Amino acid sequence: xxxxxxxxxxxxxxxxxxxxxxxxxxxxxxxxxxxxxxxxxxxxxxxxxxxxxxxxxxxxxxxxxxxxxxxxxxxxxxxxxxxxxxxxxxxxxxxxxxxxxxxxxxxxxxxxxxxxxxxxxxxxxxxxxxxxxxxxxxxxxxxxxxxxxxxxxxxxxxxxxxxxxxxxxxxxxxxxxxxxxxxxxxxxxxxxxxxxxxxxxxxxxxxxxxxxxxxxxxxxxxxxxxxxxxxxxxxxxxxxxxxxxxxxxxxxxxxxxxxxxxxxxxxxxxxxxxxxxxxxxxxxxxxxxxxxxxxxxxxxxxxxxxxxxxxxxxxxxxxx
Amino acid sequence: xxxxxxxxxxxxxxxxxxxxxxxxxxxxxxxxxxxxxxxxxxxxxxxxxxxxxxxxxxxxxxxxxxxxxxxxxxxxxxxxxxxxxxxxxxxxxxxxxxxxxxxxxxxxxxxxxxxxxxxxxxxxxxxxxxxxxxxxxxxxxxxxxxxxxxxxxxxxxxxxxxxxxxxxxxxxxxxxxxxxxxxxxxxxxxxxxxxxxxxxxxxxxxxxxxxxxxxxxxxxxxxxxxxxxxxxxxxxxxxxxxxxxxxxxxxxxxxxxxxxxxxxxxxxxxxxxxxxxxxxxxxxxxxxxxxxxxxxxxxxxxxxxxxxxxxxxxxxxxxx
Numbered sequence: 004x005x006x007x008x009x010x011x012x013x014x015x016x017x018x019x020x021x022x023x024x025x026x027x028x029x030x031x032x033x034x035x036x037x038x039x040x041x042x043x044x045x046x047x048x049x050x051x052x053x054x055x056x057x058x059x060x061x062x063x064x065x066x067x068x069x070x071x072x073x074x075x076x077x078x079x080x081x082x083x084x085x086x087x088x089x090x091x092x093x094x095x096x097x098x099x100x101x102x103x104x105x106x107x108x109x110x111x112x113x114x115x116x117x118x119x120x121x122x123x124x125x126x127x128x129x130x131x132x133x134x135x136x137x138x139x140x141x142x143x144x145x146x147x148x149x150x151x152x153x154x155x156x157x158x159x160x161x162x163x164x165x166x167x168x169x170x171x172x173x174x175x176x177x178x179x180x181x182x183x184x185x186x187x188x189x190x191x192x193x194x195x196x197x198x199x200x201x202x203x204x205x206x207x208x209x210x211x212x213x214x215x216x217x218x219x220x221x222x223x224x225x226x227x228x229x230x231x232x233x234x235x236x237x238x239x240x241x242x243x244x245x246x247x248x249x250x251x252x253x254x255x256x257x258x259x260x261x262x263x264x265x266x267x268x269x270x271x272x273x274x275x276x277x278x279x280x281x282x283x284x285x286x287x288x289x290x291x292x293x294x295x296x297x298x299x300x301x302x303x304x305x306x307x308x309x310x311x312x313x314x315x316x317x318x319x320x321x322x323x
Numbered sequence: 324x325x326x327x328x329x330x331x332x333x334x335x336x337x338x339x340x341x342x343x344x345x346x347x348x349x350x351x352x353x354x355x356x357x358x359x360x361x362x363x364x365x366x367x368x369x370x371x372x373x374x375x376x377x378x379x380x381x382x383x384x385x386x387x388x389x390x391x392x393x394x395x396x397x398x399x400x401x402x403x404x405x406x407x408x409x410x411x412x413x414x415x416x417x418x419x420x421x422x423x424x425x426x427x428x429x430x431x432x433x434x435x436x437x438x439x440x441x442x443x444x445x446x447x448x449x450x451x452x453x454x455x456x457x458x459x460x461x462x463x464x465x466x467x468x469x470x471x472x473x474x475x476x477x478x479x480x481x482x483x484x485x486x487x488x489x490x491x492x493x494x495x496x497x498x499x500x501x502x503x504x505x506x507x508x509x510x511x512x513x514x515x516x517x518x519x520x521x522x523x524x525x526x527x528x529x530x531x532x533x534x535x536x537x538x539x540x541x542x543x544x545x546x547x548x549x550x551x552x553x554x555x556x557x558x559x560x561x562x563x564x565x566x567x568x569x570x571x572x573x574x575x576x577x578x579x580x581x582x583x584x585x586x587x588x589x590x591x592x593x594x595x596x597x598x599x600x601x602x603x604x605x606x607x608x609x610x611x612x613x614x615x616x617x618x619x620x621x622x623x624x625x626x627x628x629x630x631x632x633x634x635x636x637x638x639x640x641x642x643x
Binding site: 020021022025120184185186209210211212213215235237289290291292295296297298299300301302303304306307308309310311312313314317318319320321322 | 340341342345440504505506529530531532533535555557609610611612615616617618619620621622623624626627628629630631632633634637638639640641642
């Protein structure tokens with residue numbers, strides 16, 4: 004079935020909005036505990052009630068308040084100290100095989116930020132939806148432009164990749180681990196995924212904002228459902244010279260194809276793209292005047308939905 | 324006092340968010356009645372309670388529900404019929420000089436859209452904040468790019484202009500009246516305000532999305548305060564050849580200056596730009612990689628705030 008662009012956004016930004024139906028939102032939120040850290044009033048994520056029940060929370064490190072529906076890490080006053088406690092809690096859950104999502108253990112740490120964008124603690128990547136925290140990444144669209152118009156470098160994910168095997172992707176994309184900054188992450192991933200050298204990236208990449216959305220995990224994502232997955236993806240355009248050709252550099256990408264805008268649109272409508280890659284391409288089309296108010300009936304909805312103001316503190320990645 | 328970019332956004336997007344403080348939001352919303360039209364459940368705008376009290380609402384055309392706090396136009400089942408009733412209601416208010424904002428009568432009609440983007444009725448421009456509806460416009464940034472970098476064509480508003488006299492503006496900007504589409508509005512305003520001919524605009528302008536925000540009118544805006552002013556501005560970039568120079572074509576613009584990015588940033592920080600023009604320039608800087616996650620500490624806040632998902636139905640401007 005052919006999908007509209009707004010349908011594709013709905014797949015990624017599926018967590019309810021208060022303004023759409025306040026009563027339904029309040030009911031939905033009763034499914035979660037708020038994740039907090041001692042000393043900060045901000046809610047850092049939302050943990051599904053069933054997940055709260057299934058974890059062991061040692062009382063010397065955690066306070067669970069079933070009335071206020073909060074899970075508060077009370078141990079530690081530095082990131083290092085908090086990380087140690089969180090690691091122990093997760094290790095036990097893995098040992099006891101308490102959660103399906105933890106079977107996909109990545110051994111990558113994702114940072115959690117406080118209300119002023121400060122680093123508070125970090126979490127194993129596969130556990131982020133259990134705590135419903137915001138994660139950060141970069142997505143870039145490499146393209147060429149000539150008399151024949153604009154064409155986009157589109158990779159196909161390997162058929163053996165754990166998530167979304169065989170689907171189409173953005174040219175270069177990846178998650179930002181603790182301490183990494185967006186451009187640095189782009190440079191690293193560009194080589195790892197597309198064999199694009201650093202000098203080519205520095206000469207041709209341009210920051211173009213970010214997309215943000217909140218995904219209510221369903222069965223497609225694998226593992227427990229109704230987990231919150233809020234994401235910020237910094238977006239970059241890479242206008243490549245015609246003679247620079249991205250090539251797979253690891254087993255994650257099968258091949259790169261140079262698609263016309265029309266072919267990219269068709270692949271989007273056919274749901275061939277990984278859902279959040281569709282969002283990034285739609286943002287690219289909006290910024291490049293390919294989708295306009297005159298040819299996209301859901302133009303305003305789309306633009307606001309892909310720049311969702313998340314309900315959690317977000318990072319500041321300013322270079323110190 | 325020097326303003327940060329987020330300070331400038333705060334000036335434009337000052338209407339509270341539920342997610343920031345649900346209790347404060349609920350209290351704030353008690354100041355308003357919801358504006359509705361018979362046959363549609365959607366809230367089309369928010370009318371300040373004092374404004375509701377000060378209007379005469381003939382009972383054959385309007386139902387005021389003080390418990391639900393709604394003002395519903397019950398007369399008419401076509402836009403023409405609704406407009407006639409609304410005109411009469413407004414004419415009486417003008418005759419009786421009930422509202423300061425109506426002293427700035429513009430004789431321009433702004434459309435109001437239903438939940439599927441359909442045109443429902445229209446409202447005199449100066450009355451839009453009284454009804455708290457969404458209004459639409461276009462804002463464009465004309466720039467030149469050479470070895471010396473990017474420079475922006477910045478007009479200064481006439482000292483005799485009714486609103487924001489003497490302040491800096493976007494190259495071409497204006498409101499969309501009923502029936503007008505964004506690009507058409509851009510073409511009209513480009514000639515009226517900057518003497519840019521249609522062929523130059525068509526050859527060099529590129530749609531680049533929109534910005535949206537909700538302004539809680541304060542004393543700076545003139546007239547009644549606490550009125551809601553929600554706006555969608557379609558944004559266009561116009562990359563001009565070096566030999567095309569915008570020139571004033573009416574009495575609204577005093578002069579055009581070609582500013583470097585650094586000078587534009589300084590003028591922004593000094594609050595020399597009309598508030599919503601600052602928002603459009605900040606969006607331009609984000610899309611052009613001038614503001615990045617690494618150099619703007621409030622990067623994520625800024626991007627989500629200038630793409631606010633409004634609490635009212637919004638237009639679809641798709642060409643039929």
